[in-house]
Amino acid sequence: MDPFDSSPQETSPQVRRGGVERSTEPNALTVGAPVDLSCDECGAPVSWSPGDRALRCGHCGCLTEVEVDEVDVEERPLSEASDAARGFGLEVRLLACEVCQARVTFDGATISRSCPFCGSPGVLDQEASRNALRPESLIPLEVGKDLVEANFKAWARGLWFRPNALKRVKVGSAVGVYVPAWAFDARVHAKWTAQSGTYYWVTESYTARVNGKTQHRTRRVRKVRWRSSRGERRDDHDDVLVFASKGVDRDMAGELGPYSTDALVPYSPEFLAGWRAEEYQIDLLDGWDLGRETIRVRQRELCARDVPGDTYRSLRVRNEFSDVRWKLMLLPMWSVTYRLGGKSYAVLVHGETGKVAGKAPYSWAKVGLAVLVVAGAALAAAALSR
Ligand SMILES: [Zn+2]
Ligand SMILES: [Zn+2]
Known part of the structure; x- marks a missing residue:
């Protein structure tokens, strides 16, 4: 059945409890016994209705709560x-x-x-x-x-x-x-094992040529000290x-x-x-x-x-x-x-x-x-x- 076409024919359906029969054998669910999904009132198929949060009969519109x-x-x-x-x-x-x-x-x-x-x-x-x-x-x-x-x-x-x-x-x-x-x-x-690194800074000197002349300069360089952890x-x-x-x-x-x-x-x-x-x-x-x-x-x-x-x-x-x-x-x-x-x-x-x-x-x-x-x-x- 198409659950969307199942328009309710009652305006205020009664909610009943436990209308869907389930086998009472203790291990019925573990062996996959099918559940009876037909309406208690009229026998037509029921389907889960998101709006009602219950099972709704496609024929008479009555609702059954799911236990x-x-x-x-x-x-x-x-x-x-x-x-x-x-x-x-x-x-x-x-x-x-x-x-x-x-x-x-x-x-x-x-x-x-x-x-x-x-x-x-x-x-x-x-x-x-x-x-x-x-x-x-x-x-x-x-x-x-x-x-x-x-x-x-x-x-x-x-x-x-x-x-x-x-x-x-x-x-x-x-x-x-x-x-x-x-x-x-x-x-x-x-x-875990890893090499853990700590940053430290050193001053390095270097030479650069500016306007044809050699100049001595310094710069700060970041280094990493590694140790195992x-x-x-x-x-x-x-x-x-x-x-x-x-x-x-x-x-x-x-x-x-x-x-x-x-x-x-x-x-x-x-x-x-x-x-x-x-x-x-x-x-x-x-x-x-x-x-x-x-x-x-x-x-x-x-x-x-x-x-x-x-x-x-x-x-x-x-x-x-x-x-x-x-x-x-x-x-x-x-x-x-x-x-x-x-x-x-x-x-x-x-x-x-x-x-x-x-x-x-x-x-x-x-x-x-x-x-x-x-x-x-x-x-x-x-x-x-x-
Ligand atoms: Zn496909
Ligand atoms: Zn029904």
Whole structure:
């Protein structure tokens, strides 16, 4: 079903609690039993409604609150991936994009069979991987389509040096999608060695020829006194984020800014109802390789600050990682595409703050086009005058 066309038919819907049935078997979630996502009143499919912060029935409009377990989101040691929950816990199929490699969920009623990230129609229908690790937590999608369109318009109008057509451009497609990200915690014991440098000044004499005469002069020269130094430090790194998506442009996603980890709730399949979710494409160990690299860079900066003196060289850092923990979370975004000048452009909208990050052509394209039009007109005029 399309969550945007599900207009409520009741003006003041009653919020009920716990209407969505969940299997009561204790390990139902760990084996990926699908959650029933149909309306208690009429049996029609329900979907997550950002504006209501509840599930809304597409047929009768009644709302059902999503019950969230009051437990802390579990962070697991790296060694304990094998007994973590698997699958989305939802009967879904995946579109696998042949261009950008994203694997995105869709439900039976989704009409658009193109990739929500790159717009490619080259998508394959696949079974969701029941073996994929389940996200432990997510931030519920809060921004609805109206705000996405308004913020997109404001963003397009606010850009400088762009074609005028951009000010009138319309949203082509807008898809709310949960993007997977790994978050790593780690304790690091770093030992470093370096050459620590202290500045000192000396007076040097030199000769210069002025008007053909040799003169003796002096100048102050900065020198560095080097001595070896060493040290160690212990740091805790918390929630180092690594996007596990292949569909999302990492730079653009980075521009969207942070997500408030306060808003994290334990994963529940109901939040995904009617929306897309990408299955992670960068697995836990590859994700940890990227996360560890981020931590190494930070650790090097921290150690560099510890080196005494005015400057340093030959800094060598040896990091010992311990207590590495991970969680897999889903972060809400809107993937928006628009067409301009026969080309498709991608824009992302933060699913919590509504911030827009995206690509747009510069106005030299317009200038180029104007040059072509003028040249074309000149050619036409020349042809007519012959
Ligand atoms: Zn209903
Ligand atoms: Zn794609």
